[in-house]
Amino acid sequence: MRLWSTLERGPVEIPPPGEKKTVGMYVCGPTVYDYIHIGNARPLIVFDALRRYLESRGYEIVYVVNITDIDDKIINRAAEEGSSPEEIAERFTREYLEDLGALGAKPPTYQPRARAYVDKMIELIGELVAKGNAYVADGDVYFAVRSFPGYGKLSGKDLDDLRAGSRVEPEEKKRDPLDFALWKAAKPGEPRWPSPWGPGRPGWHTECVVMARELLGETLDIHAGGSDLVFPHHENEIAQAEAVSGKPFARIWLHNGMLTVRGEKMAKSLGNFAYARDVVRLFGTEAVRYFYLSRHWRKPLDFSPEALEEARKAVEGVYRFLAEAELAAEGNENAALPEKLAGELKLREEKFHEELEDDFNTPGALAALQGMVNAGKRFAAEEGDRRALRAIAGKVRELAAPLGLFQEERAPSLSGKTEELIGLLVELRNGLRREGNFQLADRIREKLSALGIELKDTPHGTIWTLK
RNA sequence: GGCGGCGUAGCCAAGCGGUUAAGGCGAGGGACUGCAAAUCCCUUAUUCCCCGGUUCGAAUCCGGGCGCCGCCUCCA
Numbered sequence A: 001m002r003l004w005s006t007l008e009r010g011p012v013e014i015p016p017p018g019e020k021k022t023v024g025m026y027v028c029g030p031t032v033y034d035y036i037h038i039g040n041a042r043p044l045i046v047f048d049a050l051r052r053y054l055e056s057r058g059y060e061i062v063y064v065v066n067i068t069d070i071d072d073k074i075i076n077r078a079a080e081e082g083s084s085p086e087e088i089a090e091r092f093t094r095e096y097l098e099d100l101g102a103l104g105a106k107p108p109t110y111q112p113r114a115r116a117y118v119d120k121m122i123e124l125i126g127e128l129v130a131k132g133n134a135y136v137a138d139g140d141v142y143f144a145v146r147s148f149p150g151y152g153k154l155s156g157k158d159l160d161d162l163r164a165g166s167r168v169e170p171e172e173k174k175r176d177p178l179d180f181a182l183w184k185a186a187k188p189g190e191p192r193w194p195s196p197w198g199p200g201r202p203g204w205h206t207e208c209v210v211m212a213r214e215l216l217g218e219t220l221d222i223h224a225g226g227s228d229l230v231f232p233h234h235e236n237e238i239a240q241a242e243a244v245s246g247k248p249f250a251r252i253w254l255h256n257g258m259l260t261v262r263g264e265k266m267a268k269s270l271g272n273f274a275y276a277r278d279v280v281r282l283f284g285t286e287a288v289r290y291f292y293l294s295r296h297w298r299k300p301l302d303f304s305p306e307a308l309e310e311a312r313k314a315v316e317g318v319y320r321f322l323a324e325a326e327l328a329a330e331g332n333e334n335a336a337l338p339e340k341l342a343g344e345l346k347l348r349e350e351k352f353h354e355e356l357e358d359d360f361n362t363p364g365a366l367a368a369l370q371g372m373v374n375a376g377k378r379f380a381a382e383e384g385d386r387r388a389l390r391a392i393a394g395k396v397r398e399l400a401a402p403l404g405l406f407q408e409e410r411a412p413s414l415s416g417k418t419e420e421l422i423g424l425l426v427e428l429r430n431g432l433r434r435e436g437n438f439q440l441a442d443r444i445r446e447k448l449s450a451l452g453i454e455l456k457d458t459p460h461g462t463i464w465t466l467k
Numbered sequence B: 001g002g003c004g005g006c007g008u009a010g011c012c013a014a015g016c017g018g019u020u021a022a023g024g025c026g027a028g029g030g031a032c033u034g035c036a037a038a039u040c041c042c043u044u045a046u047u048c049c050c051c052g053g054u055u056c057g058a059a060u061c062c063g064g065g066c067g068c069c070g071c072c073u074c075c076a
Helices: A041-056 A072-081 A085-102 A114-131 A159-164 A204-216 A227-245 A276-283 A285-293 A305-328 A339-357 A362-383 A389-403 A416-434 A438-450
Strands: A002-005 A010-013 A023-027 A061-065 A134-137 A140-143 A180-185 A200-202 A220-226 A250-256 A259-261 A301-303 A453-458 A461-466
Touching (some): A023 A041, A023 A204, A041 A061, A041 A220, A041 A285, A041 A389, A072 A085, A085 A276, A114 A134, A114 A180, A114 A200, A114 A227, A180 A204, A180 A227, A200 A204, A204 A220, A204 A227, A227 A250, A276 A285, A276 A305, A285 A305, A301 A305, A305 A362, A339 A362, A362 A389, A416 A438, A416 A461, A438 A453
Parallel strands (some): A023 A061, A023 A220, A220 A250, A259 A301
Antiparallel strands (some): A002 A010, A134 A140, A180 A200, A453 A461
């Protein structure tokens, strides 16, 4: 399998499963100062799907998504609410975990929190100071970017260009404006940990390095996150990790494209965001997942209610096929697949895997899945043989499982008594229809429709569904 | 200004040197129906932002435009 890596600026081959015992995968998770917005959900869905696809192909994945629970934004929010940073972090960690579940993500192997690793961070900073890659200035510790020759290799930036166009305000304490804080001295009222440089807290760029090293070793197989993290966050991680270990920090760097709104990046600071939980509540987990997976993970994707609605309908269509196929084929589970159909099915299945093996092209894979559904429908229409449909339905479900799609058994049903009641109404209405009393028959249909119960008169009788 | 990406049907979106240019949504036509709804079937890009070039052959490669976006500051 090939994945396009930011560092190589091109595709990198992942060694086949079995050649290596486990694959370590690290994704930059949220800062817990508020509910996550739907843009934050993109890496959580896309890399969850990638992880599960790799697992389905025989890889053993150790999947880490960190939780940043030390940060300026948390401190600010606490001040606004008259609460403590600990309380804010605790609360939004809980909310985040709930949202992660609602997005249909498989729980990560580890979900480390920065607060639990402060000691290790102090150790790492100490090493950097000892090696001459970092310096102490008035209770702060800064990483000296000029001390790391590879600085800029991930983002393709040149130190001198950066300085020329720099929007960074030079800080007195820094030797170079691009140096970044490893340790920040505590201001009055701020959370603090004791350190050799005085009380303070770690800078953001250090936590991922430390947690990744602790849980996955010095070199990660895959490091992933949003494309807005390439610079400076991931660049700074590389500098710290590699300055200490002398080994590559990660083999493959994956960066998902941004979610946009009318072409502009969704961001809390721009105010153009929607909370993930609200979008999931409105459109459902699978519509959100389908929405993301119907666009290649590296490209920007534009958010709109219409786009989500479109995804919801596409998901709906597949479920309609699955329900029909599984119903029609009941009792014919072992019916042999006609040769013609088997061939087409096989072709689509190969296509599905080819697409995913090639830079995890989920839109292509979804198209292959839709193609299978269409092949099934066409076959049933042409040959009048519906028995074969069950095999297709099974294949679709099997292939879609790692993507977190099409695993629901069926639409939620009503209680037995209610169903009997609807059955009674349907029977009465059909009596009226036979007598030609369409006026009353239509009224019953309309009233039920208003209650969310849709009646359909088919040649074989009337069936009903929930809207 | 520097670095990176994108521009494919009404909309969304794959394809990245030879395919009938995937797939979804929408739209149009048909079947079914008392009328509907739903469903099913069929149709829907001689052409890939523009202009040159390379090639037997380009949406795909190269050069030059035009337009849009991201990063360079916290950010998934």
